[in-house]
Amino acid sequence: MTERVLGASPAAASGEEHVTVPVAYDAIILAGFGGPEGQEDVIPFLRNVTGGRGIPEERLEEVGEHYRHFGGVSPINEHNRQLKAALEAELASRGIDLPVIWGNRNWEPYITDAVQEAYDRGFRTLLTLATSAYSSYSSDRQYREDMATALERTGLLGEVSIDKVRQYFDHPGFITPFIEGTTAGVRELLAQNPDLDPATDIQVLYTTHSIPNADADRSGPSERCFPPGGAYVAQHLAVARTVNQAVTAELGLDAELEWSMVYQSRSGPPTQPWLEPDINDAIAELPSAGRRAVVIVPIGFVSDHMEVMWDLDNEALTTAAEHGLAGVRVPTPGVHPAFVSGLVDLVMERVNGVPLDERPAETELGPWYDICRPGCCVNGKFDPKPAIAGIAP
CATH class of the missing domain: 3.40.50.1400 (Rossmann fold)
Known part of the structure; x- marks a missing residue:
């Protein structure tokens, strides 16, 4: 057997997309x-x-x-x-x-x-x-x-x-907490604001970490043709659609909740294009679109770490309040x-x-690869470094 994957177990060394041979991990x-x-x-x-x-x-x-x-x-x-x-x-x-x-x-x-x-x-x-x-x-x-x-x-x-x-990203164990949390978030807003119409007054913002456009375009394997934003954007959009449809069904609404994909925590220079829109800019536009409340869903994160607590609980919810919007932030999966x-x-x-x-997968993109394909998620600033669980480069 030709070993194509650095440091891999014998079952994974040949580089097949999915490893279907049992492995006795320690x-x-x-x-x-x-x-x-x-x-x-x-x-x-x-x-x-x-x-x-x-x-x-x-x-x-x-x-x-x-x-x-x-x-x-x-x-x-x-x-x-x-x-x-x-x-x-x-x-x-x-x-x-x-x-x-x-x-x-x-x-x-x-x-x-x-x-x-x-x-x-x-x-x-x-x-x-x-x-x-x-x-x-x-x-x-x-x-x-x-x-x-x-x-x-x-x-x-x-x-x-x-x-x-x-x-x-689309495993039911990851998606289920967001469905439950978003459903609870909408219900909380409706309980606190009985005059809200979920079909016209509430906007759901699915948010993740912004990254440079060039890095996003290189995400995922080079052999798959994703639109601009690469696998990173495609995966997030697929998750957001799946969660939003499930929440709409859970709430028994006739029309799907209004939603959009936004980004947060940008740290690059202003001259470098990063994924947009920024969540605060998106929130500022909601009143002019007739929205009165916002549900913030951090689908890009697995726990309530600093960029959730500061950028969402502090900055984004403050922006919502400044624009007269009722707001709630949905929990991350955590434990x-x-x-x-x-x-x-x-x-x-x-x-x-x-x-x-x-293998379960809640979107059309999965189940994702066990062994990353050549060129997957390379950093364009440097020559590719050695990496496990993938075929070089």
């Missing part, structure tokens, strides 16, 4: 983004996140104020601790003996630490579960690159194999039972080698 690597846990951590953390991008120190200080507002502590690490515990409980309830080891891309404990810990505990065949559901450089390939870097830094390439579960159960289902897809036609 442990799960829960791969997170990471965040500061004190005031002194804030700027070093932001330097880690923006390394190589030439972001000026004054911009880091500006973003750092968001963290300092919360005592310099990002909630994301605590969320990952909670998710790790929830996964362990779900695995135990099913009688599945798979330890969960947590490692971050940008702060302690680092992914390299997690890989070394796995090796020291005698684990040799690992499966990565990333806390990111969509395809782009920062939400997919960078995790895979960091795993490859960890194998290199520890000297364990050839001794330890690392696979990764598929992108799960919702359906999400936790769904993540374990994704692990068991690979453990059991589940056939493609038995």
Whole structure:
């Protein structure tokens, strides 16, 4: 068998799109983004996140104020601790003996630490579960690159194999919490404002992290022809449509709720095109369109971390209030039972080698690839780095 995938288990090494051969994994690597846990951590953390991008120190200080507002502590690490515990409980309830080891891309404990810990505990065949559901450089390939870097830094390439579960943007475990939360959000607005007509007065804004247009266009495999915005935009639009249709049905409405896709948390220079419209700009336009209320649904995020708490709970809801709009923000999946159960289902897809036609997907785009295709989500600023769970480059 020709090995086409770096650091892969024998079942995944040939690079088939979907691995339907059972694999006896020893442990799960829960791969997170990471965040500061004190005031002194804030700027070093932001330097880690923006390394190589030439972001000026004054911009880091500006973003750092968001963290300092919360005592310099990002909630994301605590969320990952909670998710790790929830996964362990779900695995135990099913009688599945798979330890969960947590490692971050940008702060302690680092992914390299997690890989070394796995090796020291005698684990040799690992499966990565990333806390990111969509395809782009920062939400997919960078995790895979960091795993490859960890194998290199520890000297364990050839001794330890690392696979990764598929992108799960349209897995029912990820989508169900948003359906429930959005339905509850609309009902909350109607209860607080009985004169609202859901067909004409409420706008649902599905939001995700903005990224440069060029990065979006390169997201997903180069062999698939996506419209501008690449797989990143296509996946989010597919999820938004699916959630919105389900919520409309749950509410028993005759006409579908009005909705649109918006973006947040832009950090690039004004001269560089990023995905738009910005959520605050979109909110400002709603009164002129006859809207009186807004439901904000953060479908791009798995937990209520800083860019949800600051950019949505602080800035976006403030913008809504300033424009006379009633507003509510829907929770992210967090440790919702359906999400936790769904993540374990994704692990068991690979453990059991589940056939493609038995894998759930709520949109026409999935189930996504187990092994990323050539050119998937490359960073156009640099030559492609080695990455696990994908065919080079």
